[in-house]
Amino acid sequence: MERLSGLDAGFLYMETPSQHMHTLKVAVIDPSTSPDGYSFDRVAESLRRRLHLVPSFRRRLVNVPMQLHHPVWIEDPDFDLHAHLHRAVLPAPGGHEELDDLMSQIVSTPLDRTRPLWELWAVEGLADGHVAFVAKIHHSLADGVKAAELLASVLDDSPDTPEPDVQEWQSEPIPSQWRLLVDAVVDLVREAGGLPKLIARTFRGVRAAAKARRTRDVSPPLPFSTPKLSFNTALTPHRRFVTTTLSLSDVKAVKTGLGCTVNDVVLALCAGALRLHLEEEGRLPDRALMAGVPTSTRSAAAAGTARDRSGTGNQVSNLFTVVPVQLADPRARVELIHAITKGAKEQLNLLGADMLADWSEITPPRPFAAVVRLYSRFGLARRHRPPINLVVSNVPGPSEPLYISGARLLAIYSMGPILENIGLNVTVWSYLDALNFGIVACDDTLPGALANRLHDALAELQNVVAANA
Numbered sequence: 001m002e003r004l005s006g007l008d009a010g011f012l013y014m015e016t017p018s019q020h021m022h023t024l025k026v027a028v029i030d031p032s033t034s035p036d037g038y039s040f041d042r043v044a045e046s047l048r049r050r051l052h053l054v055p056s057f058r059r060r061l062v063n064v065p066m067q068l069h070h071p072v073w074i075e076d077p078d079f080d081l082h083a084h085l086h087r088a089v090l091p092a093p094g095g096h097e098e099l100d101d102l103m104s105q106i107v108s109t110p111l112d113r114t115r116p117l118w119e120l121w122a123v124e125g126l127a128d129g130h131v132a133f134v135a136k137i138h139h140s141l142a143d144g145v146k147a148a149e150l151l152a153s154v155l156d157d158s159p160d161t162p163e164p165d166v167q168e169w170q171s172e173p174i175p176s177q178w179r180l181l182v183d184a185v186v187d188l189v190r191e192a193g194g195l196p197k198l199i200a201r202t203f204r205g206v207r208a209a210a211k212a213r214r215t216r217d218v219s220p221p222l223p224f225s226t227p228k229l230s231f232n233t234a235l236t237p238h239r240r241f242v243t244t245t246l247s248l249s250d251v252k253a254v255k256t257g258l259g260c261t262v263n264d265v266v267l268a269l270c271a272g273a274l275r276l277h278l279e280e281e282g283r284l285p286d287r288a289l290m291a292g293v294p295t296s297t298r299s300a301a302a303a304g305t306a307r308d309r310s311g312t313g314n315q316v317s318n319l320f321t322v323v324p325v326q327l328a329d330p331r332a333r334v335e336l337i338h339a340i341t342k343g344a345k346e347q348l349n350l351l352g353a354d355m356l357a358d359w360s361e362i363t364p365p366r367p368f369a370a371v372v373r374l375y376s377r378f379g380l381a382r383r384h385r386p387p388i389n390l391v392v393s394n395v396p397g398p399s400e401p402l403y404i405s406g407a408r409l410l411a412i413y414s415m416g417p418i419l420e421n422i423g424l425n426v427t428v429w430s431y432l433d434a435l436n437f438g439i440v441a442c443d444d445t446l447p448g449a450l451a452n453r454l455h456d457a458l459a460e461l462q463n464v465v466a467a468n469a
Helices: 006-013 040-053 096-107 144-154 177-193 195-215 248-258 262-281 330-351 355-360 365-377 450-467
Strands: 022-030 059-062 072-075 085-089 118-124 131-138 239-247 289-296 316-323 390-395 407-415 425-431 434-442
Touching: 006 355, 006 365, 022 096, 022 144, 040 085, 040 118, 040 144, 096 118, 096 131, 096 239, 144 289, 144 390, 144 407, 144 425, 177 195, 195 330, 195 355, 239 248, 239 407, 239 450, 248 262, 248 330, 248 434, 248 450, 262 289, 262 316, 262 330, 262 390, 262 450, 289 330, 316 330, 316 355, 330 450, 407 425, 434 450
Parallel strands: 085 118, 289 390, 390 425, 407 434
Antiparallel strands: 022 131, 022 407, 059 072, 118 131, 239 434, 289 316, 425 434
16 A cells, blocks of 8 residues: 655646546557567566556555545455557558647546556557557656656567466455544644645745845746637537647757757757747737646655655646747747756756655545536636646657567657646657657537648758758
8 A cells, every 4th residue: 555645646636527637658559569469468478477567557546534635545346457448540551640639539538536547448450551559648646757667668669578477466455434534634744844844845945046036138928918719718518639740859959959959959849849839810919828847756865755746646746938939930930949948947957856756645525526526517618818728748758669469669659638728738758769759628619730830840940941951
């Protein structure tokens, strides 16, 4: 039995009928490289042999009485692998658009909280005989970096790697209400002892960040200072998920040519694509949009120390930067993003990257969840400016080819959740020389052809680099 961290539990409390807090991880494989070929039964057997590598897939939630503290994970005594596996066949011609349509349907339904919080869809009927695996995983299990670790643990670096042996694991009985209450009280008392130090550390961090903001030439924007766009509104349950791929080599060439980072280029691509879309609609704002950028707080230096949260699924904070759609010059967009993001990183370090995680440990579950539900139920997101416009996440993926049961992995896509009033998420995963974009919004607010506009935005940046060569 293990208690969820405050960050992990927070993704549970934030969930409503329209605000789903699961993610998608999509792997496209070529089964022709597997000596035994593909069958749905082989998928189930291969996953059964790898379950010991992903223990979080066997754990289910148990709530504490009266929501006195965060829930706990236990090894599910009723675990049934086949309850998590699903099969689908794409309609002809089995292309990119058909796969995006199916993923949009999959992501629009919540997970069953009475079981471990994941499911896997084997999608057949893709062109060229390829197969896609669509994993729906609740965010309480893993952030982007943790998901990449889980993926790496079940994939092989050679097509000849033998199937692992099945390893037995021990289920747990559901703990009694009395034990759950006693453990919750003990944990709350222990955490309350650290509250004075947390308050003092927070005060010092806020004061240092405020002082730096006054003296810095360029500072990150403040929340609620951004324009309200069509996707900044109350959510519906229905999602639209689209994907596209850019060349990682091309993006790195732009990075080198403009003297910035890959993350800066990704943000500039989003700015360029959104600018083209907003210009088409005649809704181009006169000031920058604002993006939240998830930032991993995992540190090898913390391993084995009191600050080590290696058992938790989420070790992430957020920095806030600009998406300068109001600037016509692509180079100027990159330069502003680079300067603002650098300042945002400095500000996050001054505040303390772990501050959000530390405060979330003592956030009372019942009031938090109640406020989120009421905000969603009454559509309050329609009544005020958004704190930020969108989320842009960039996760480095494998740089060497990977396999599962001898089948070569061709591509990886990912999707992160959207939030009330922050109804656009762009999640980027790299694999080999591909930069794979997953874009999600409500099905009635997704900016039209945004995925295609990313290619146009890259061409703009390449032209800038070529003009300066």
